[in-house]
Amino acid sequence: MAISAEQQKKMMYWMLLGRKIEETITMLFKEGRMRGHHHPGIGVEGIHVGCCYDLIPEEDYIVPSHRGKLPELMMGLDLNFLMAGYYNRKEGLGGGRVPTGSHMYGDLSRHIIPGTGIIGSLIPVAMGAGLGLKVKKSKGVAMTFFGDGAANRGDFHEALNMAAALKLPVVFVLQNNRYSISVSVKKSTGMDHLSVRAKAYNIPGVTVEGSDVLSVYREAKRAIKRAREGEGPTLLEGMWHRWTGHSISDGDIYRTDKERREGEKQCPILNFRKKLTGEGVLTEREFKDMEKRAAEEIEAAVQYAEKDCTDPDPADILRGVYSSEG
Ligand SMILES: Cc1ncc(C[n+]2csc(CCOP(=O)(O)OP(=O)(O)O)c2C)c(N)n1
Numbered sequence: 643m644a645i646s647a648e649q650q651k652k653m654m655y656w657m658l659l660g661r662k663i664e665e666t667i668t669m670l671f672k673e674g675r676m677r678g679h680h681h682p683g684i685g686v687e688g689i690h691v692g693c694c695y696d697l698i699p700e701e702d703y704i705v706p707s708h709r710g711k712l713p714e715l716m717m718g719l720d721l722n723f724l725m726a727g728y729y730n731r732k733e734g735l736g737g738g739r740v741p742t743g744s745h746m747y748g749d750l751s752r753h754i755i756p757g758t759g760i761i762g763s764l765i766p767v768a769m770g771a772g773l774g775l776k777v778k779k780s781k782g783v784a785m786t787f788f789g790d791g792a793a794n795r796g797d798f799h800e801a802l803n804m805a806a807a808l809k810l811p812v813v814f815v816l817q818n819n820r821y822s823i824s825v826s827v828k829k830s831t832g833m834d835h836l837s838v839r840a841k842a843y844n845i846p847g848v849t850v851e852g853s854d855v856l857s858v859y860r861e862a863k864r865a866i867k868r869a870r871e872g873e874g875p876t877l878l879e880g881m882w883h884r885w886t887g888h889s890i891s892d893g894d895i896y897r898t899d900k901e902r903r904e905g906e907k908q909c910p911i912l913n914f915r916k917k918l919t920g921e922g923v924l925t926e927r928e929f930k931d932m933e934k935r936a937a938e939e940i941e942a943a944v945q946y947a948e949k950d951c952t953d954p955d956p957a958d959i960l961r962g963v964y965s966s967e968g
């Protein structure tokens with residue numbers, strides 16, 4: 643797998659941007675500048691960048707999870723639009739009337755299919771997107787992201803079965819962070835890795851360390867190629883650790899400090915930084931410049947949302963809401 647220095651630097655920048663937006667939004671919630679709901683995706687950047695790097699935004703579709711905004715940005719979602727939505731501003735998604743959360747986010751013009759808050763419900767939606775692509779004889783691929791908890795729902799099994807039976811071009815990305823809120827995978831399934839479930843549907847299932855962006859990229863590339871060539875779906879499981887509570891309102895009292903610290907050692911950015919600087923692909927100076935650029939990009943979006951945007955008009959509250967009275 644040849645991957646140029648330039649491509650690796652781009653991957654690093656995407657991961658930094660993803661980290662920065664998650665940290666910033668988390669901080670804005672803590673400061674009370676933003677309200678609603680937020681599930682931080684700090685630590686999952688290696689899975690997102692590795693999986694999305696080879697997607698072709700004009701051809702492919704993604705169905706995002708509640709954990710992280712990077713796949714959406716990598717498909718071309720406008721950062722200002724995203725930030726305005728998180729501030730519930732009129733210039734954001736749905737005119738600012740949509741609950742915050744990356745699983746709610748979408749932009750069909752960018753091939754990002756928005757979802758619902760029902761965990762697991764989006765896995766069959768991705769299967770349906772794959773069916774649509776196949777019917778249209780497109781070379782596109784549908785990729786969806788979901789957690790280990792979602793993989794315990796019937797939706798997961800039904801979607802994998804149908805995608806396998808019809809050889810649909812879908813990449814199912816299972817982001818296994820070992821917890822569904824406070825319930826560990828070990829407790830709910832007795833297993834550590836869930837990619838073995840692919841066997842039941844006679845499709846490839848692979849587990850990869852999510853903090854190693856190049857390993858994720860290698861496996862995602864294989865899965866995407868397989869889907870494009872009409873060979874059907876893949877279940878790609880990326881292991882990672884949550885660095886925070888489940889959501890902004892979760893105190894994370896069920897994990898020990900030791901467990902949390904161990905998790906934070908698996909940092910996709912730090913690992914990649916060490917690798918690239920060690921190989922002379924990236925200098926420390928370049929890394930610092932990238933960090934600064936990412937921070938400035940996010941800050942500009944925050945300023946746009948806070949200063950240039952407006953609140954939704956209360957008179958618009960029912961716009962787009964269906965009425966049973968005709
Ligand atoms: C059907 C359903 N059950 C429960 C919930 C509440 N809930 C929201 S997120 C979540 C945990 C999901 O865990 P996982 O799929 O592992 O993703 P993670 O949050 O760990 O990234 C739960 C139980 C929900 N939204 N929908």
Ligand SMILES: [Mg+2]
Nearest residue numbers: 789790821822
């Ligand atoms: Mg989980």
